[in-house]
Amino acid sequence: MAQQDEKTFATTTLDRSVTNDSHPVVETKTIKGSTAYNEALIKEPVNLRSPMAVRLLLCLLLGCFAQTMNGFDGSLFGGLTANQQFLDFFHGTKAGEWAAINSAMYQIGGVCALPFVGPLIDTWGRRWGMSVGAWIVIVGTIINGLTVLNAGHDGQLKGGRFILGFGVAIVSAAGPIYVVETAHPAWRGIITAYCNTFWFTGSILASGAIRGALNLEGNISWTIPVWLQMVFPGLIVLFVWFIPESPRWLFVHNKREAAVSTLAKWHGKGDVDSAWVRLQVAEYEEFLNTNGSDKRFWDYRALFRDRSSRYRIACNCVFSIFAQWAGNGVLTYFLPAVLTTAGYTSSVTQANINLGYACFQYFFALFGANFVERLGRRPMMLFSMGGCCLVWVGMTVATSQFAQSGDENSSAAQATVAMIFIFGAVYSVGITPLQALYPVEVLSFEMRAKGMAFSNLAVNAGGLLNQFAWPISLDKIGWHTYIVFVIWDAVQFVVFYLMMPETRRRTLEDLDEVFAARNPVKASLIPKKVAVDSEGTIVAAEKLESEA
Template sequence: MATPEKIADPTAQTVEHLGSIDKGKDVVEVKEVRGSEAFNEALIQEKVPLMHPRTLQLFACLLIGFFCQTMNGYDTMLFGGLLNNKEYFLKHFNGENKGIWAGLITSMYQIGGVSALPFVGPCIDQWGRRVGMFIGSVLIIVGTVVQGLTSANASEGQMMGGRFVLGFGVTIAAAAGPIWIVETAHPKYRGIITGLCNTTWLAGSILSSGATRGGLDIKGNSSWLIPIWLQMVFPGLIAVFAFFLPESPRWVYASGKREKAHNILTKWHGYGNPDSPWVKLQLNEYEEYLELDGSDKRWWDYRALFNKRSSIYRTAVACWFSAFTQWCGNGPLSYFMSAVLDTAGVNTSIGKANVQLGYSVEQFCFAVIGAHFVERIGRRRMMLAGFFGVSVIWVCMTASAGTLANSLVSGSVDDSDAVFSNHAAGNAVLAFIFIFGAWYSFNLTPLQALYPVEVFSFEIRAKGMAFQSFFVNAAGLINQFAWPVAIKEIQWKTYIIFVVWTFVQGVLAYFFFPETRKRTLEELDKIFDAKNPVKYSTQTRTLAITEDNTVVAVDTEKV
C-alpha cells in the first residue's frame, strides 16, 4: 500500500494545465472523468479491498443502519394488506378499504411524522446519529404496542394514536439512519451502500406483505395482530445494537474530538494506516468545511437552511426530489393496492394478497440491482429515466384500465362481484403494475435515501433531513386523503393525473437537480456554490496521471 507524497488540494478546481507538463517524462496516462480530482486521485493511489475483513465488518455495521428504512416499507404494505382483510380487520373496526375511513386511519402515520420535525435535529445533532436511531426505534416499539392492544377494545382512536407515535419514531429513525450511513461508509462505496440502504424499505414491505398474506389463513383477530406485532422486529434489532456501532466520524470531529475522528477514519477507512490518502483527504475536508460552532450545535436554529442562496437551493432540491418520488403514483399502488386491483379485475382477498407479495419481492430485486448502478449511471440520469419512464407506463396503465372498465358486464368496477368480459385488459393492468414497480424500484428507490442526504452539507444535514421528512410526510398526506377519494369517485381516470404530473417532474428535475456522484460529501459544496449547479455538476475533467501516481487535473474548458 503506497503512501503518496502529495494529495491534490480538494478545494482547487484545476491543479495544473496539461500543456505545462512534460508528457514524455512525467505523464503516463490521461483520461476524462466526472467528479473531483482529489477523489479520483485517492481512487488511483489506494485501492479499497472489497473482501478485506475490515470492509466486511463495516458493511455488517452499516446493515444495522439499513434497518431504519425497513419501518416505512413495513407500514406502507402493512395497511395495504390490512385494508384487504375484510373478514377480521375491517369487520373489527367497522371500516372499509377506501374512502375517508381508510385515509384517516392511515394518515395518522404521516401526521405523527410531521409532528416529529422539531425534534429530529436535537436527537441527531446534539446526541449523535446512533442516539437518534435508538430513540426513533424505541418510539416505534411503543407505537406498535399501542396498536396491538386495540384487539381488546376495537378503539379507532387508540389505533390512530399508536400510528401517530409510530410515525413520530419512524421520522427520527429514518432521518438518523441514512445520515449515519452516508457519513460512516467509505467514500468509494458511499453511493452503492446508501443506495442499498433504501432497498431495505422493500425488505420491510416483503415481510409485511408475507405476514398479511399469511394472516388471511388464520382465524380471528390474530390474522391482523401478528403482522402488527412483527412491526417491532427491525426497531428491536436497532435498539439492541445501536451503541455497538462506530459513530459518524464527521459528527465526532464537529463535536471537537479531532483525534477520535482521526482514529475512526484510520480504523475503518485507512485499514490501520493513519497516512492513508482516504484518511488525509477526509480530515483535510473536515478542517476546511466543518464548523465547530455551526447551527447544528443550536437545536432551535433552522435558519441555516435558508440563510444563503446555496442553502436554499440544497433545501429545495432535497425536499422537492423527495416529494416527487412520493407523487409518481406509487402511493395508490401500495397503500391502496386492494382498491387499485379492483379496477384490474382482481377481487378476492387471497388473489390481492398474492399480487401484493409478488409486487414487493419484485420491487426489492430491482431496487438492489439499481443500487449497484448509481455510480455507473449517475444519480441524475437515473432520476430522469425514472420520472419520464413512469409517465409512459401510466399512459399504458390508463389505457388498459379504461378498456377493462368499459368491458364491465355486471356489478360495480370496484366491487368484489364485478364481472369483466375483456380479460386481456385486466391482465394488461396487472402487467403494467409490475412494470411500474420494476422501473420505479430500479431508478428511484436507491436514490430516495441517498440523494437528499448527499445534497445537504454537514451543518444542515440533520435539520435538513428533518425538513425533508416534513415534505415526505406532507406528500404522503396527499396520497392518503386525495387518492382514496379519487379512486372511489373516478376510479381508473385517477391515473391520468399521474401521466401528466410525472412528466412535469421529469422536466423540473432536468433543469434543477444536479449530479452528486464521484465527490466526497464536503466537495459537493462547490456544486451548490456554482452559478449553475446542474451545469457545473455534469462537466467532465481531464486527469493527467504522473509516474508517481500524482493526479494533475485539467479544466476541460481550457483544453
C-alpha cells in the same frame, strides 16, 4: 505526493494545474467528479471483501434497517385492508374516508416529529437518533397490537399509527445520514443506494406475514403482522451501541482525535497517513464548521443562509416529494383498492399480488442500486420518471377498457396487473436506490440533520395527499385518477432535468463547489482531463468545458 504547498486535499480545485519534474506524467485520463477523490481511488483501491470492510458493512446494516420501517408500514396497512377480518373488527373499508384517515395518521405523526429530529440527531449523535426513533416505533407497535383488546374502536389504532409515524421520522432520518457519513467514500454511493432497498425488506416481511395469516381464523390473522413491525427497531436498539459514531459528527463536536482514529480504523486500514484518511480530514478541516448552527437546536438559518444553501434544500425537498408523487403512493398503501378497479376482489388474490409485487420491486431495486456509480444519479432518476409517465398511460388505457366493458374484459384486467408490475420495475430501478442517497448527499454537514427533518416535513405533508386524496379519488372517479399521474410525472421529469445536479464520484464536502456554481447542474457535469504520475498522483487537471 506532488509538492504539498501547491496541491493539498483540502484546496483541490477543478482548474488546478501543477507540474513537477520529479514525477513525470505516465498517463492522462478523462474523469468526472472530484480530482482529489479520483487520486485517492487510484492510489488506494478499495477491497470490499477485506475483513475490515465487511465489519463496516455490518455496522452500516443497522442504518439500513431504519429504512425497513416505512416499507413495512406501507405494505402492512395496504395489505390489512385486503383482510376482511381486520376491516370487520374496526368497521372499516378498503377505500374512502376510513382508510384515508387511519393511513394518514402515520404521516401526521411524522410531521409532528419535525421539531425534534434535527436537534436530537445533531446534539446527541446519529446513534442516539436511531435508538430513540426505534424505541418510539416499538411503543407504537405495542399500542397497535393491543387494539385487539378494544373491539370496534379505531381511536387506539389511530393513536398507535401517529406514534409509529413520529418514531419512524426520527429513525429514518438518522439511519441514512449515518450510512452516508460513515461509509467509505469509494463506495458511499452504492452502499447508500442499497440502503434504501431495505424498504422492500420491510415490505416483503409485512406482505408475507399478511398473506400467511389470511389462512388463520379470528383476530390473530391481522395481529401477527402488526406485532412483526417490532422486528427491525428491536434489532436497532439491541446493537446500535456496538457500532462507531459518524466521524463527521465527532469532528464537528471537537472530538478530532476520535474522528481521525475512526477514519483510520475503518477507512485507512489502521493507517492515519492513508490517502483516504488525509483526504477526509483535510476536507473536514476546511468545510466543517465546529460552531455551526447544527449546535443550536433552534437555529435553522443554515438551510436558507445563501443561494447555495437554498438550492441544496430545494433539491432535497423536490426530489423527496416528487419520489412520493410519481404514483407509487397509491400502489403502496391502496393496492387492494386499485386491484378492485381491475376486478380482483378476492382477499387471497389481492394478498398474493401484494406479496409478489413487493418481491418484484425488490429485485429491480437491487439491480438499480448496482448502477448508481456506473451511470450516475441524474440518468437513473430521469429514466425512471419518464418511464413512470409512460406506464401510467398504459394503466389508464387498460383500466378504462375494463370499466367500459362492464367489468367483463379479462384481458384488460390482466393488462392492468401487468402495468402495475411494470411500474414497480421502472420506479424501483431508478428512484428507490436514490431515495436514501440523493437527499442526504446534496446537503452540507451543517444542514444535514435539520435539512432531513425539514425534508421529512415536506415528504409527510406531501404524503398527506397520497393518504387523503387518492383513496377518495379511487372511490369516486376510479380509473380517471390515473390521468393525473400521467401529466404530473411528465412535469416531474422536466424539473429533474433542469434542476438536479450530478453527485457521482465526489466526496460530500467536495459538493460545496458544485452548489456554489452559478449553474450547479452544468458544473456537476463538466469532465476533466488529468495527468497522473507513476505513483498515482494527479499532477495536472484541466476542465473540458466544451465537452460538458
